[in-house]
Amino acid sequence: IQLTQSPSLLSASVGDRVTITCRASQGPGNYLAWYQQKPGSAPKLLIYATSILQSGVPSRFRGSGSGTEFTLTISSLQPADFATYFCQQLKTYPGSFGQGTKLDIK
Amino acid sequence: EVQLVESGGGLVQPGRSLRLSCTASGFNFNDYAMYWVRQSPGQGLEWVSGISSNSGSAGYADTVRGRFTISRDNAKSSMYLEMNNLKTEDTALYYCVKDAVGAIGAFDLWGQGTMVTVSS
Numbered sequence A: 001i002q003l004t005q006s007p008s009l010l011s012a013s014v015g016d017r018v019t020i021t022c023r024a025s026q027g028p029g030n031y032l033a034w035y036q037q038k039p040g041s042a043p044k045l046l047i048y049a050t051s052i053l054q055s056g057v058p059s060r061f062r063g064s065g066s067g068t069e070f071t072l073t074i075s076s077l078q079p080a081d082f083a084t085y086f087c088q089q090l091k092t093y094p095g096s097f098g099q100g101t102k103l104d105i106k
Numbered sequence B: 001e002v003q004l005v006e007s008g009g010g011l012v013q014p015g016r017s018l019r020l021s022c023t024a025s026g027f028n029f030n031d032y033a034m035y036w037v038r039q040s041p042g043q044g045l046e047w048v049s050g051i052s053s054n055s056g057s058a059g060y061a062d063t064v065r066g067r068f069t070i071s072r073d074n075a076k077s078s079m080y081l082e083m084n085n086l087k088t089e090d091t092a093l094y095y096c097v098k099d100a101v102g103a104i105g106a107f108d109l110w111g112q113g114t115m116v117t118v119s120s
Helices: none
Strands: A003-006 A009-012 A018-024 A032-037 A044-048 A061-066 A069-074 A084-089 A101-105 B003-007 B010-012 B018-025 B034-039 B045-051 B058-060 B068-073 B078-083 B092-100 B103-110 B114-118
Touching: A003 A084, A009 A018, A018 A032, A018 A084, A018 A101, A032 A061, A032 B103, A044 A061, A044 B103, A069 A084, A084 B045, A084 B103, B003 B092, B003 B103, B018 B034, B018 B092, B018 B114, B034 B078, B034 B103, B045 B068, B045 B078, B058 B068
Parallel strands: A009 A101, B010 B114
Antiparallel strands: A003 A018, A018 A069, A032 A044, A032 A084, A061 A069, A084 A101, B003 B018, B018 B078, B034 B045, B034 B092, B045 B058, B068 B078, B092 B103, B092 B114
């Protein structure tokens, strides 16, 4: 299953609401997750099973979607949110990641 | 402390082999599927391989199938990646990752990574 994220680069300001889209070549079922990665660090799980917030992740992060189209929405950007975001699926082997969306400060 | 520690990376010539190791601590290793994910410098993430909790099933990315072999030793809380016939495009930071609690197929714990550089 191939995952395509859009946009690849997103410029926004603190307080903005942003949405990142992940489109799959085939439906990944409920096995769709989102990660945040900051430079020099390993990725961090934000959301799994399309919409379930990982423990400790702020509620301004929301995942949704079905079929082959999924979204990650950040409701009110905070300075700590400027990072790169990846979607990921593992319905069956092999797994796959989207190419990433870099969110930077406008 | 709950953690994953990778080792075994380094500089290797094309066509040679390398074995990566991942040692887990702070959780019941036997209960979780485990995976390898890699990231080339400045690039995105690539799922490489995965193995079930009891080693009953394993999977590979098309780019490594036939060259890489994943294995685990639950008695040692360790996972391995045997990499043969290495290519320059295998150059990457290799992460050991763990299946998320209650969420098969999502990764809730990552190691710090071990760097593999394939170059002549």
